[in-house]
Amino acid sequence: MFKPQLFIAQIKEDVVIGENVKIVQPVNIYGCTIGNNVSIGPFVEIQQNVVIGNTCKIQSHSFICELVTIGNDCFIGHGVMFTNDLFADGKPAGGDKTKWKKTIVGNNVSIGSNATILPVTICNDVVIGAGAVVTKDIIEPGIYAGNPATLLRK
Numbered sequence: 001m002f003k004p005q006l007f008i009a010q011i012k013e014d015v016v017i018g019e020n021v022k023i024v025q026p027v028n029i030y031g032c033t034i035g036n037n038v039s040i041g042p043f044v045e046i047q048q049n050v051v052i053g054n055t056c057k058i059q060s061h062s063f064i065c066e067l068v069t070i071g072n073d074c075f076i077g078h079g080v081m082f083t084n085d086l087f088a089d090g091k092p093a094g095g096d097k098t099k100w101k102k103t104i105v106g107n108n109v110s111i112g113s114n115a116t117i118l119p120v121t122i123c124n125d126v127v128i129g130a131g132a133v134v135t136k137d138i139i140e141p142g143i144y145a146g147n148p149a150t151l152l153r154k
Helices: none
Strands: 027-029 044-046 068-070 103-105 109-111 126-128 142-145 150-153
Touching: none
Parallel strands: 027 044, 068 103, 109 126, 126 142
Antiparallel strands: 142 150
């Protein structure tokens, strides 16, 4: 009988955390920067090289992978998934971080529950509907939904 390696969900010491931050455990947060007045729900993972701006709310069960930058005054709904690997070679890049891509989310962006955000840039003042899949840059403020996400209205 084999014994598995067990890891404890944690907030590592290498996290830079601003003032008045609320974190509901369990979470797994490491190597990132979190601004002031941020609220993070349970079962969230925020990986290294992530930057989260001020006055953001990250709901439960969301995954924010490496190379994601989130602006100020943003809302990330329950179960939102960010990805940095486009499987460009038809398979996961694995540890080859040179193949990973950045995601930049502007200010005043709301992302609905269960949305998936591929490596893109999202401008300021955008609402992304629940369950949307963002596959391309969003360069115009407005409301987006669907798979792939498209502009519904300005």
